Structures are given as structure tokens and as C-alpha cells.
Amino acid sequence: MKDKHIVNLLESAPLAELSERDLSEVRAHACECAGCLQAFEAAQIATLLLKERTAETFEPSAFFHTRVMATLRERQTTNEQWAWSRIWRAAGALASSMAATVAALAVLTFVIPGQVTTVTPETTAFSAYSAEEVILDHGESDEQVSDGQVLTTLYGADEDR
Amino acid sequence: MAGSRFPGVRHPNSLNREHFLSNSCEEASDLALARRAREGDESAFEEIMRRYSPRVFRFASRFFRQRSLVEEAAQEVFLKAFTQLGSYRGRGSMEGWLTRITTNTCLNLLRSSKRRPELRVSDLTEDESTWLDNQMAEAATERHKSSERSSVAADLAERVLHTLSPDDQLVLILIDGEDASVKEVVEMTGWSASKVKVQAFRARRRMREGVEKLLAPKAKAGSKSI
Numbered sequence: 220m221k222d223k224h225i226v227n228l229l230e231s232a233p234l235a236e237l238s239e240r241d242l243s244e245v246r247a248h249a250c251e252c253a254g255c256l257q258a259f260e261a262a263q264i265a266t267l268l269l270k271e272r273t274a275e276t277f278e279p280s281a282f283f284h285t286r287v288m289a290t291l292r293e294r295q296t297t298n299e300q301w302a303w304s305r306i307w308r309a310a311g312a313l314a315s316s317m318a319a320t321v322a323a324l325a326v327l328t329f330v331i332p333g334q335v336t337t338v339t340p341e342t343t344a345f346s347a348y349s350a351e352e353v354i355l356d357h358g359e360s361d362e363q364v365s366d367g368q369v370l371t372t373l374y375g376a377d378e379d380r
Numbered sequence: 381m382a383g384s385r386f387p388g389v390r391h392p393n394s395l396n397r398e399h400f401l402s403n404s405c406e407e408a409s410d411l412a413l414a415r416r417a418r419e420g421d422e423s424a425f426e427e428i429m430r431r432y433s434p435r436v437f438r439f440a441s442r443f444f445r446q447r448s449l450v451e452e453a454a455q456e457v458f459l460k461a462f463t464q465l466g467s468y469r470g471r472g473s474m475e476g477w478l479t480r481i482t483t484n485t486c487l488n489l490l491r492s493s494k495r496r497p498e499l500r501v502s503d504l505t506e507d508e509s510t511w512l513d514n515q516m517a518e519a520a521t522e523r524h525k526s527s528e529r530s531s532v533a534a535d536l537a538e539r540v541l542h543t544l545s546p547d548d549q550l551v552l553i554l555i556d557g558e559d560a561s562v563k564e565v566v567e568m569t570g571w572s573a574s575k576v577k578v579q580a581f582r583a584r585r586r587m588r589e590g591v592e593k594l595l596a597p598k599a600k601a602g603s604k605s606i
Contacts (some may be wrong), residue, residue: 230584233556261592264515265540265584266556268591271530272537273557276441277450279433284426287458291425294459 224248225255229262411470418465429458432478439479442553443486445538453489457482476567483550483568490546499543499590501597508536512594540590548583555580 225245228237237245249256408416408424410431416424433454440453460481468477501509511532541549554560554568555576565576 226585229588230581233559233584235559257592257595258588260516261588261595262584264512264595265587265591267515268533268537268540269552269557269587271533272445272541273442273553274530275445275534276438277447279437279454280451283433283451283454284429287429287455288422288426290455291459291462 224252226258229258234262234266409470410474411468414465414468414470414474417462425462428461428474432475433458435475436478436482439482440486442558443490443549445534449489453482453486456485456489460485480568480570487546487550487569490549499539499594501594503539504536504594507532508539511536516595540587540594543590544583544586547579548586551576551580552583552587556584 225248228241228245245255245259249259408427410428413424413428417428436454436457437450440450440457444450444453457478461478464481468474504512541552544552550569551565554565555562560568562573562576562580565571566573569576571579
């Protein structure tokens, strides 16, 4: 052990928990190794510092309990208010979405059908007539073509021949 | 909380009733108190605080040197405890349950506080420097203490600890300072045993190196003067 550095041994456990055998080995090595001696001294001082640090303690003040209870009540009140405001906000959002839906339905019911009312049965009939006209006569009615014209169309060509 | 509806006007039996309630609180088990506090009985929670606040304060004092910080930590512990009363089933002791909450609260507060950079000899106060000189001079002899010197040492310890990470501070304070076992630290923190051991090993190294840096210039100065 004398020729082995003892740094790892120092850090493996608190100094107070090192066995007497380990400590004597540490001391023996530290006598011959300046680096380990410094590490050992530093470890001893570090242990002492920690002991001094943990020896200090505070007691609760006379008003501590009162203060905690007051904070607790305050937080509970805040939480309740927050819960109510959340419910209120949720209700507001629901109400506004419902109002928007009603408005949209009203527009669909009263405004858009009003434009469709221009389509009357007469216009529908006119449209049907117009379609027939387009398909059969290209805009000319039977009455507009005279019998003579028809005969000329049918037999005029033969006569020409 | 037992009390009259009209302050100053007391029912003839109210004193006896209050006396009975306070006695019943004092004698009630922790589990019964927790159940009553959960149901909204403030006097039950006050009794829990009365029983355990000295312990919580003592434990939080290990992590903070300013009284205001200790009080802040302790208050946070009891506020958390109140909201988590439902999780206390009475399987373990209430003291252990509160110690776990205290450990986590202190660790969180340490994490939120700014870590100091490396501590150098030039950063030490005169008292701290003298304390270190004395320790080196008395290295071979038995160290004696005085309250003044203890305070200086605690200041210096605080400064050295603040250069370490919160996890390092926690294990050093608990294991090396409080003589807690690895198993106890595992229970307090919820870390694995191997994490606690490795953390403690590394924390000791970092603490020792921090102190060694403070000692090195003094050792050099000492050898020069010789």
C-alpha cells in the first residue's frame, strides 16, 4: 500500500468511516508522498468544514405556523377564483360559438334562399322551352317557317336537277 | 378550526370543547391527522406542523445558511405536504414522508439558485484565510473549536459547497455531514444506490480539489518561509 496513491481510498467513504487499518495506511503513504499528503489534509479540512456546516440549525419562529396557514388559505382562495374564472371563460367561449352558429344558420335560412326565389315556375318553363328551341329549331319556331319554304327546301333541289 | 362564531363571546362549554379538540389532536395518530386535514380540518394540519416543523427546519438548515431561505423551504414543504396529503397512506412514518418532501424541495431550491464559479484564495475573507492557516498549522495536533471559528468554518463551507452542483451538495451534506447511510439517502432522494455511491465519490473528489486549491498557495508560501 505504501507505494500506491491513497486518493481513491480517501474518496471511497467519509473519512470518519475509514477503518483504523485504512487510516494508518493512508498516514504511512502520506509521509512519503507530498501529493497524497496534501490530498489527505484537504480531505480532513473538507470533512471538518462539512461538520461545521451541518452543526448549524434554525428553529421555527413563533409566527411560522400562522404564516403557512395564511398562505395556504390564500392559495386555496386563488385556486377557487381561478377555477371559477376558468368555468366562466369556458362558458363564454361556448356561448360565443353558439351565437356564431345561430347567426350562420340565420344567414343560410333567410338570406341565401331569398336569392333563389327569382327562379319562378315561369322562368323554369321558359328555360325548358328555350332548351327545346335550341335543340330542335335553333331559335326559330314552327310558325315562323312557312309551308312554301318547307316545300322549296324539300323539292326545290329536285326541280333544279 | 374550533372557534366561536363571535370573537370574545364564548359559550360556557366552548372552552371544554376546545380543550377536548386540542387534546384529541395532540393524541391522534399521524394518519388520523392526515385524514382529518384532508377533510378540511385546519387544526389537524396545524398539529402536523407543530409536530414536524422543528425537524423540517433542522433538515432544511443543512442546505441553507440564511434563515429566510430555510423558512421559505420549510413553508414550501408544508404547502406541498398539504396538497399531497392524499398520497400519504400511513405505510411509512410521516417523518420519513416529510423528509422526502424536504429533500426534494431543498434540491429544487438549490437547483434554482445560481451556482458560483470556482472559489480562489483571493476570494476568501481574512477570517476564512486565517481559519485555513490554523487548520494547516494544527494538522498534526488536535483541533480545538470555538463558536466564532465554527461560524467562520460554516461560512467557508457554504462558499466551497456553492461551487459544487446541487446533487454534489446534497450527498455531501447528507452522507459526510449528517452521517446518513447510502440506504437512507436512497429513501430520501429516490435515486439508486449506485447513483448515490458514485455521486458521493465524485462529490468528495470535487470538494477535496476545491479545498486543495485554497491550500496550495498557502503550502507554497509556508515552504518558502521555511
